[in-house]
Amino acid sequence: xxxxxxxxxxxxxxxxxxxxxxxxxxxxxxxxxxxxxxxxxxxxxxxxxxxxxxxxxxxxxxxxxxxxxxxxxxxxxxxxxxxxxxxxxxxxxxxxxxxxxxxxxxxxxxxxxxx
Amino acid sequence: xxxxxxxxxxxxxxxxxxxxxxxxxxxxxxxxxxxxxxxxxxxxxxxxxxxxxxxxxxxxxxxxxxxxxxxxxxxxxxxxxxxxxxxxxxxxxxxxxxxxxxxxxxxxxxxxxxx
Numbered sequence: 001x002x003x004x005x006x007x008x009x010x011x012x013x014x015x016x017x018x019x020x021x022x023x024x025x026x027x028x029x030x031x032x033x034x035x036x037x038x039x040x041x042x043x044x045x046x047x048x049x050x051x052x053x054x055x056x057x058x059x060x061x062x063x064x065x066x067x068x069x070x071x072x073x074x075x076x077x078x079x080x081x082x083x084x085x086x087x088x089x090x091x092x093x094x095x096x097x098x099x100x101x102x103x104x105x106x107x108x109x110x111x112x113x114x115x
Numbered sequence: 116x117x118x119x120x121x122x123x124x125x126x127x128x129x130x131x132x133x134x135x136x137x138x139x140x141x142x143x144x145x146x147x148x149x150x151x152x153x154x155x156x157x158x159x160x161x162x163x164x165x166x167x168x169x170x171x172x173x174x175x176x177x178x179x180x181x182x183x184x185x186x187x188x189x190x191x192x193x194x195x196x197x198x199x200x201x202x203x204x205x206x207x208x209x210x211x212x213x214x215x216x217x218x219x220x221x222x223x224x225x226x227x228x229x230x
Contacts, residue, residue: 035218043204045221091158102148102171103219105158 003027004092004106012112013082020067021077021109023092029053033095034075035103036066040088048090051075082113117141121207121222129230133195136225138207139188148219149182149192150206158206164190176201197229 003026013019025034036048051059051066059066067076075094079086089110093103120139128134140147148163162172167184175182179198184190194201204226208219 037221042223043226044223045206045208045219047218047220050218102160102163104160107157 004094004104006092006106006109008109009107010110010112012114013079015084015113015115016081018078018080019082019111021079021090021092021111023075023077023106025073025075025092025094027073027094034066034068035093035095036064036075036077037091037093037105038086038088039091039108045091049077079111084113084115087111087113119207119209119220119222121205121225123225124223125226125228127228127230128197130198131196132229133193134197134201134227134229136192136205136207136227138190138192138222140190140207140209141211141220142188144209144211144220145187146210146212147184147190148206148208148210149190150208150221152204152206152224153202161192161205194227197227199229202227202229 005024007022032053034051038046038048049059049061049064049066051068058068063080065078067078089108091108092106095103119141122137145166149161150158151161152158161174162182163170164184167187180194182192204224206221206224208221210219
């Protein structure tokens with residue numbers, strides 16, 4: 001089974017600063033995807049960014065980037081120029097590559113952005 | 116386009132009652148997933164469908180839980196009889212196989228409280 005580890009239950013960052021949320025995964029599959037989702041206090045799950053295991057370059061989406069280190073099996077999320085609205089729970093997830101959308105989630109990191 | 120639509124958003128019921136949660140996936144999506152989120156267990160997959168056919172229900176906690184997808188635009192998750200430990204947020208999500216990223220599109224969730 002897939003395993004996702006998010007070792008930071010909570011993180012704090014000052015507005016406009018960058019923050020890195022850690023994620024490591026454990027898989028023996030040769031092909032897989034890595035995902036980050038944001039869950040604000042309102043409860044919905046918002047897709048942020050995706051990285052395929054064969055992608056040579058780190059994925060970026062606006063202020064979000066994924067620091068993918070395949071050998072270390074890590075897929076850290078970097079948020080640049082934090083905003084107050086970034087305060088939320090962040091989940092890292094992975095799939096088996098063969099069943100799109102069947103995701104295994106980590107326990108999440110609660111990010112708080114302060115002014 | 117409308118997103119994944121779930122109902123009810125909130126449900127409070129008494130132990131032993133039947134609960135039915137409903138989901139309308141995004142039109143054209145061929146995968147539908149039911150996830151459950153609790154503080155203790157995080158986000159866990161209950162069951163998923165491909166083209167209306169249940170593929171993997173190994174995450175369904177016990178026989179009290181059942182899910183159906185009678186057509187491509189509707190799915191239900193039923194709990195009968197409900198128990199206090201079923202209290203959780205239940206998410207429905209859909210995806211499209213042809214999409215490269217396999218991104219899951221989540222509904223806003225149904226928050227269930229069983230007294």
